[in-house]
Amino acid sequence: MRNAKPTIISEECDPTVAEAIKQFHDRWLPYSASSKQHPIVRLVEELIDPAVAKYTEKLPLRFLGHIPGAGTGVGLSGIIRLIGFDAMVPLQRELLRRFIRQEDCTSARDKRFTATLESLFELIWACACKQPVDSPIRGSDGKSRGLNGRRRQGFCRFCGELTALASFAGDESQLRGAADTLRLSSLYCVAHQPKLLSGAGNPAYRQAKRSVAQFDIELARLKRQCAKRATPHAAASGDKLVDNYFFHYMLGQTLQPADMAELRDLARLMVDSKLSDAKKKILVLQYSGLNQSEIAEQLSRNDQRPLTRQAVSKALKALASIPENFHLKKQ
Structure with missing residues (x-):
């Protein structure tokens, strides 16, 4: 998904929106939802929002309720910033389904609108799935710390401690060489990892899993x-x-x-x-x-x-x- 095209543009998609999506694809490589330097929502705001706004200017009012933010002055990027990509995907899917149920979709305008919605849905879904190009976790010196940044970092599943991976990644005083076989869990903290360093099962993990x-x-x-x-x-x-x-x-x-x-x-x-x-x-x-x-x-x-x-x-x-x-x- 990282290097794939962000969306399949339907043949009947509005030309203005289709061209914006093509430009989006040409520039999207360094962008992702998790990147601070290249947040992909910024690219949506720059390229997709103006194209959608131009397209919706010529649509009947009853169509606007099927595009998030249309007619309100808030672009797709604004809605995404409010609810996130993960929530945007099912919202778009539901709005598309409602349009198809309510309209006969036989006219050329209806078909173009449906194709445009489908293309936008594919675009946002691809944005939600896209991983950053630069995935290794790096220290303040810019060097890779031998850790995969795509793995989940956050709280332990069972408590408020950081996962072993997140804790290690946040402490640059700890070093990990290429030959280091230490298993850093992306789901559990050190106290709740399934196995102890000795390889034996961890009683704290079993107890927490039961509860x-x-x-x-x-x-x-x-x-x-x-x-x-x-x-x-x-x-x-x-x-x-x-x-x-x-x-x-x-x-x-x-x-x-x-x-x-x-x-x-x-x-x-x-x-x-x-x-x-x-x-x-x-x-x-x-x-x-x-x-x-x-x-x-x-x-x-x-x-x-x-x-x-x-x-x-x-x-x-x-x-x-x-x-x-x-x-x-x-x-």
């Missing part, structure tokens, strides 16, 4: 509540008591939605500490002033179960097992 679904749930709840800190039930867990726990807990935190590493680490800690929804309910009931027997009674009522000594004992043990940092404190 990854719950990790995703807790992270989503934290992000929603963090984004609307003062709004009760923003966590949208489906249970009022659990929502109340996240509401009161986040009021005591200073985390913002942009603090992704900290939020991911907090979600991991919740899972590893076995802070189940049942324990969250206990904590929020305790926060509301109920004693242990009343907590057990409330939980039994919510779960439509009879109150038993075993239920009271279970509530007491659950409270004792919850780390102090997850207890709710009066503000």
